[in-house]
Structures are given as C-alpha cells and as structure tokens.
Amino acid sequence: MQEIKAPWNIKRELLVKSEDETNPRYGYKPEERPYPDIIKFGIINLDKPPGPSSHEVTAWVKRIMEVGHAGHGGTLEPI
Amino acid sequence: MTGVLPIALEEATKVIQALLKAGKEYVGVMRLHEDVPERKVIEVTGEFQGKIYQRPPFRASVKRSLRVRTIYYLEILEIDGRDVLFKVGCEAGTYIRKLIHDVGKALGCGAHMQELRRIRAGPFTEDFVNVTLHDVLYLYNKWLETKDIRILRRFIMPMEKALEFLPKVFVKDSAVDAICHGAHLTAPGIAYVESDIKPRDVIAILTLKGEAVALGTAVASTEEMLKATYGIMAKTERVLMPRGTYPKMWK
DSSP: OOOOOOGGGOOOOEEESSOOOOOTTSOOOGGGOOTTHHHHTEEEEEEEOSSSOHHHHHHHHHHHTTOSOEEESSOOOOO | OEEEEEEEEGGGGGGHHHHHTSOEEEEEEEEESSOOOHHHHHHHHHTTSEEEEEOOOTTOSSOOOOEEEEEEEEEEEEEETTEEEEEEEEOTTOOHHHHHHHHHHHHTSOEEEEEEEEEEETTEETTSSEEOHHHHHHHHHHHHHHOOHHHHHTTOEEGGGGGTTSOEEEEOHHHHHHHHTTOOEEGGGEEEEETTOOTTOEEEEEETTOOEEEEEEESSOHHHHHHOSSSEEEEEEEEOSOTTSSOOOOO
C-alpha cells in the first residue's frame, strides 16, 4: 500500500522569489507581541480534563482570561 | 476524552477553521473480545493504514454516508492479553471508536475502544506548552499581580503556531494591507514561497516578520509563483490581520 505522509512529517523548503526587508515600525514578530495583542492573537494549547465537554472547558478559559471570544479547534467528546 | 484541545482567543478564533481540518494523533487502548495471536493483530491493523472507508456512527453530528478518510499510521505499541495499546495518526473527521470497531470485525473477534487520549491536533502536541485549566488560572492571576509579560508567554502561543503545517507564502510589506482588505495575492507581492505548493492547496499568507495575514487557496504552483511577474497566485479566503496594521501602499 502507498504510504501517505502525515502533514507533520512533511518537510518543505523555503525558496526566494524576491529578497525584501520589513519595516520594524509596523507589526511585531509573533513571539514578541506586546500586551494586549499577545492575548488578542493568542492560542492556549490546553490539556483537557475528562468530564466537562470541550465547549464547557472553552467557556471556563474565556472567563478566566477575561476575553470576549474564545473557540476550540476540534471537539474532544466522551467516548 | 482527554488530551490536546487548542483554544483560540479573540482575533485568533479566525484560525480555528484551519485547525478543524488539521490531522490528529491519538493513543488508545483497544479491547479485543476474544484471544487473538499478536502477529495477527499487528498484520490486520496494518491493513487499516492509507485510505479507508468509514461510515460515521449513529450519534455523529454529520450525515451518515460512507466517506473516505486517510490513516497516516496505526501502530501497535504494546499488547497485554486482550488489551492493545495503539497510536494512530489520521485525517480530521476520522472516528477512532468506529475504526477500532472495524478492526475488531476484520479480526473476526470484535473489539471496542477502552480508552482514548488525543496527543496532537495539527501542530499542537502534548509535549509543547501544553497546560491544564489549573495552570491557566494560576498563570493568568500571576500575570495580573506582576504585569510581567513573560508569564503570558509561558502559556499563550501566537496564533501563527496553528498555521505551522500549511504551505506558506511570505509577502512584502507593500502587499500586506491590500490583502487585509480582501485583495488576492499577486505575483509582485511575493518575497518567499515554500516548496511543493499545488493549485487548490490551502496556504498561509505571512508577513516577513512571520505574522499571519490571511488564509488563501493557491491558484498557482510553487514553480509558477517563482516565475510569474504578474497575475493572481492565491485567492484570499480568510483575512487574519486587522486592516491598517501595515501602511496602505496601494490605490
């Protein structure tokens, strides 16, 4: 059978089309975002406990972090 | 079920659509209903790698028609009597409980899933900045007390992490704001491009600082993007960066 690689096992190369520089006056490197942007453009990689639903856990994080919106990437429901 | 559940905050909720379509990885325990030789278990589970047909279970929230899903790998880690510890890497939307049920049928003895834990959702894994609800509560309160931003960096990742496995195109400062306004990506705006992009691939459009600008659909291959001097190279599907972050350099 033909092996299909998982996306996390695929390596890509970065190729140059046209070298260019970026002006430090605009934007931030993602890992250097100041507050409150660090939260506004942030993701928490949560270790979900058993019991509550993904939806409930997301609502808790939203309340703890005092944010207006939060959403989860892929439900983990009871088996 | 326990395991990796990425939670996006505020503006970052826009990248969720990319995460929902990202591959997943699980570890679990399959309980066989009869004794089966180990060799046979390994042989039969091996046949469930590659493209498989799957009918969603009764309780599923989607239409119950037969659909194709890719199993990247299904490895047996340990066998203890009728309990089989396995690891599976699969496409989004694969029902593992159903997969195990089908493996049981193929073995002829029947099987069910005893335990399951997700260890990966796209680029998010259980061994990189994976935090509990308790950690979130503790660290956020500590941040409120100290206002030390390093504390936030200890448990919040930039939304760009979610795009790690999408093919990427890096655009010049001069092209950023037009894309934020919904313009498609044209050839002169491209600075760098990753290999192996094919038309119709979902791609991430990033600034030269590595910030997410938009999700797009490629209409050209990597080679075509490198050669082209004009024309649309990718369609902008979902803008991720607020307008005005970069200066307006278009008419």
